Amino acid sequence: MAHTLEEIAKLAGVSRSTVSRVINDHPNVRPEVRERVWQVIREVGYQPHAAARSLATNRTQVLGLIIPQAVTTLFTDPFFPHLIQGMAEACNAHRYHLMLSLFTGRTDQESLYRRVLRSGTLDGVVVASTTLDDPLIPRLLQEKLPFVSVGRHREAAVSYVDVDNVAGARQAVEHLLRQGHRRIATVTGPLAMMAGRDRLEGYRQALEARGVPVDDALIAEGDFTEEGGRMAMQRLLPHRPTAVFVASDTMAVGAMKAIKEAGLRIPEDVAVVGFDDLPVASIVEPALTTVRQPIERLGATAVEVLIGLIEQQAEAPQHIILPTQLVIRASCGALSGSRGLE
Amino acid sequence: MAHTLEEIAKLAGVSRSTVSRVINDHPNVRPEVRERVWQVIREVGYQPHAAARSLATNRTQVLGLIIPQAVTTLFTDPFFPHLIQGMAEACNAHRYHLMLSLFTGRTDQESLYRRVLRSGTLDGVVVASTTLDDPLIPRLLQEKLPFVSVGRHREAAVSYVDVDNVAGARQAVEHLLRQGHRRIATVTGPLAMMAGRDRLEGYRQALEARGVPVDDALIAEGDFTEEGGRMAMQRLLPHRPTAVFVASDTMAVGAMKAIKEAGLRIPEDVAVVGFDDLPVASIVEPALTTVRQPIERLGATAVEVLIGLIEQQAEAPQHIILPTQLVIRASCGALSGSRGLE
DNA sequence: GGCGGTTTTGGGAGCGCTCCCAAAATCGCC
């Protein structure tokens, strides 16, 4: 049975303003009054009405996660549950709620953007998985709603949290080079996305730093799905790479399938390195050498930056890059079952 | 720049009541007035303020998903992202928002329950993954907040949506029996959960229907994690089963690891059947024969039942059981790579 | 006790919407 603040005031023998001051931790309430009010609150199990608070304060304590792409192609990527886990924990720790907004197609997008961004429902949003031409970020800038992008963004005004995709990819390719490989292919992420581009850039940098010429025939674009990885690998195999850096673990699973279907062995005929260190990396056979990105920490950091933007009204955009780490397994450079870090 | 309903009324030359009647599709507005108001709304990009509507109507258009267990042990199970995907799409289709409430431990649980259930934030909740002794469902009944359980529940007053765990498990074990197996083990889910119990019941029923005695030494309880599955399988192997029904794909991955670590072959030495048909079922080697449960449809159905409870004020609890389907792969009864349905 | 300064308290009003009921307008019939 819901109680109102006025009822608590009556039960405690004070005014509604005093009750408000108590629950919002304002000064200028005598300690014995404060304690009396808290006692009534505890006995009654009073919980303030969220909408009333929101209408009065213009704050909701709710953060949104917006994933603009079609859920059938992206949300089944295990990256997102881990991101959400990190975000949910950070929200809980700061007494915020997390609301999911997943878009299922372009047809309803404008209507859903308007509903989500303009109804006063959210204090701010975390945006994940935008393409470079997605209208969402200009829209958010226009609405003046605080937001943080998960993934690097070109606009200086955009706060973002990302991992060091360039350095991570470079590390992966350097590992292949140290293993003696010179004919190294890559399955990129979508080049319409910044992560896709950055991981390709790391691949290039590693080759060029060792004076290995970059061969466009050894570059095939994937779409971050397992099937896309398999098809991209099929396009690369006629060019006889001895190794491949695949820009996500999910695509690496597909690439490994293509290699095996061609009757080739991993790592003897084609060594494979992925990117993410999803749980599937240790389930496939041979277990996948990959670049670990701290996905949960990415989500948690995005939430913390966003809360900072909301509560401090900070003007300066923040750019945070988290480190990656190479995890060596059997697909390249380790004995079966071992778990080496570099 | 947010506009108020009063501003729209001024611009359209009508009262606030007329604007309210227009946006809420009430009768008794002249068509030309209605069109004039919509034109102003479109030009201005007006979106009603959610908190104000909520305060006036006692409705939020927000549904919660509550997963009471610690996220570090359950949310990484791929069952949940698929459930969420189905829910999110159903919410979008009905113009509701989906809010996630993940609990990170028992210490903050009471506080978070109170905040989530008593602040007027949610119109209703979907509850997933409760144990039989979890206080959440009695709490929800007490609060009178509409809710739907994902997973069968013993209380007749509880609406739920589930798959036919008993029949699915029976189907899996019947498949093993048809393959000639008689020494069939099982890794159960947690027996504190209804799904854990129902899948064990299906295992029992299939054996008893063929006059095969149930041997308790061939039953080991797991906890729905990969590691739990591996350890349960290690306990079963000394009893020399020729086949095993594992109550989830995630645990089956662990069981397969234990079998291989013991130097045994799948399916020649030990045949394996899982439950879920998660994506990992076709990634492991050999690919896993498993019982497919329509997880997305489970989520979508739960949302639809819940919206029905909220909007129709239905008094009668609903119990919906979705069918399962056996998917035959190489871990038991199929040639490598084929995808047979039965 | 009186005074000035500071702390504490209470009540009005506003946040942006919905609903109710009385007033105004319209309609159809005679």
Next chain:
DNA sequence: GGCGATTTTGGGAGCGCTCCCAAAACCGCC
């Protein structure tokens, strides 16, 4: 045109909270 019935419209008030400012209370000093 008048009448009764029906439709349309507008303004007050309420939803539950926060904030502001005036009033009341308290404190310390002379």
